[in-house]
Amino acid sequence: MSRTVTVGLDDSPESRAAAEWAAREALLRGLPLKIVHVQEPTPRYAARTPLLDLERYQHWAEQLTHESAEGIRLRHPGIEVITEQLTGTVADVLCETAGFAELLVLGSRALGGLHGFVVGSVSLGIVARAERPVVLVRAEEQAADEHRMDPAGVPSAAAPFRPVVLGLDIDQPDDTLLEFAFDAAARRKAALRAVHAWPEPPTSFYRFPGDAELYDTLERGQAALLTKVLRPWRQKFPDVEVIEASRCGSAPQVLANDSRDASLVVVGRRIRTGLFGAHIGHVTHSALHHITAPVAVVAHG
Numbered sequence: 562m563s564r565t566v567t568v569g570l571d572d573s574p575e576s577r578a579a580a581e582w583a584a585r586e587a588l589l590r591g592l593p594l595k596i597v598h599v600q601e602p603t604p605r606y607a608a609r610t611p612l613l614d615l616e617r618y619q620h621w622a623e624q625l626t627h628e629s630a631e632g633i634r635l636r637h638p639g640i641e642v643i644t645e646q647l648t649g650t651v652a653d654v655l656c657e658t659a660g661f662a663e664l665l666v667l668g669s670r671a672l673g674g675l676h677g678f679v680v681g682s683v684s685l686g687i688v689a690r691a692e693r694p695v696v697l698v699r700a701e702e703q704a705a706d707e708h709r710m711d712p713a714g715v716p717s718a719a720a721p722f723r724p725v726v727l728g729l730d731i732d733q734p735d736d737t738l739l740e741f742a743f744d745a746a747a748r749r750k751a752a753l754r755a756v757h758a759w760p761e762p763p764t765s766f767y768r769f770p771g772d773a774e775l776y777d778t779l780e781r782g783q784a785a786l787l788t789k790v791l792r793p794w795r796q797k798f799p800d801v802e803v804i805e806a807s808r809c810g811s812a813p814q815v816l817a818n819d820s821r822d823a824s825l826v827v828v829g830r831r832i833r834t835g836l837f838g839a840h841i842g843h844v845t846h847s848a849l850h851h852i853t854a855p856v857a858v859v860a861h862g
Contacts, residue, residue: 565595565643567662569655570629575668575700577629582698582855583666584633584640589748590663593641594633597658598626599651622646652686659687664694664857669849688849688858689841692832694741696825696857697849707824707854722751723824724804726854728816728844729757731783734790735829735861742827743798745857751824752802755791758815759783759807776809783807813847823854830860 568583570576580596587594600622626644633642647654659665667684688695705716709723727742746753762775784807795803808815820826828845841849841858848856 564661564663565593566590566664566666567595567597567658568666569651569668570596570598570626572625573668573670573700575670575698577668578700578702579666579668579696579698580629580633581636581704582696582702584637584642585704586664586666586696588637588640592663593643595643595645595658595662596626596629596633597645597647597655598622599654600646600648601651602648619646652683652690655687656690659691659693659695662693664696665691666696666698669697669699685841685849688830688845692860694857694859696855698855699853702855722749723822723854724752724754725749726754726756726816726820726823726826728812728826728828728848729755729787729790730829731757731786731790733831737861738827738829738859739790739794741857741859743794743801745825745827746801747798749824750800752804754804754806754819754823755787756806756808756816756819757783757787758810758812761809780807780809812844813851816844816848817851820848820852820854823852825857826852826854827857827859830858832860832862 566583566587568576568580570580584594600619623646626646630642630644634640645658647658655665655667665687667687669684684697688697703716704718707722708716708718708720711717711720725742725746727739729738742753742755759779762779784805787805787807791803791805795801806819808819816826816828826848828848830841830845845858849858
């Protein structure tokens with residue numbers, strides 16, 4: 562069975578933005594787009610609509626997915642769009658659906674100003690459990706947001722893509738994560754900025770003699786390690802321009818600063834469970850809440 566780019570759809574602005582992003586990604590990958598609406602046993606959205614019984618809710622859900630699919634077909638001629646309505650707990654159903662997808666796309670809602678984005682418990686639960694890549698897209702995301710300015714200084718989807726940014730832990734680099742990021746950059750004909758953060762030397766706060774030399778040594782060493790990790794991937798994707806960014810500082814802050822002009826940010830989630838269940842890691846958690854570009858979370862071993 563052919564994989565799809567799958568998007569979870571409800572009636573929210575962030576969900577509609579996610580569907581548009583998913584359609585563009587499906588075209589980049591040459592895959593069908595699947596639009597999935599999940600009806601819970603007690604529909605959580607019924608209170609936001611004039612539909613008060615399950616039969617009318619079912620009709621509304623069918624209309625929602627149909628109108629979304631028709632709109633995408635009109636805006637993106639030639640794309641294959643599949644719609645599916647499923648019943649169950651949203652997180653459980655979408656996690657299961659993600660297993661058959663190339664990637665799953667969900668929406669995230671802006672809080673406004675510089676305060677970040679809302680990633681609800683359902684989305685976080687899916688990100689923490691899904692073993693396929695999950696992309697979170699902010700509300701009102703536009704195609705032009707992912708592209709550089711045109712020669713006239715106007716945002717345009719006809720201009721080249723902004724860089725793809727990869728948050729990388731060089732102590733535990735993973736091929737699945739690197740493959741996804743390089744492939745995403747190659748499909749967009751965009752540069753890949755590989756960002757690695759390393760901690761400040763413990764003596765620097767006290768300004769001991771020799772701190773500058775120690776810092777320079779650490780800086781050169783960390784940069785060399787990043788180069789070593791990326792070397793085989795440069796060879797595998799020779800057409801991708803790679804920008805190496807080895808920075809001293811807090812990993813979440815370094816990644817956020819380097820992602821301000823990104824078309825897509827790629828971060829990893831190690832597949833592991835413990836007494837407290839699955840989790841996504843503090844860097845990925847921060848990226849989902851504070852980075853404005855679409856964020857792809859790639860599960861890996």
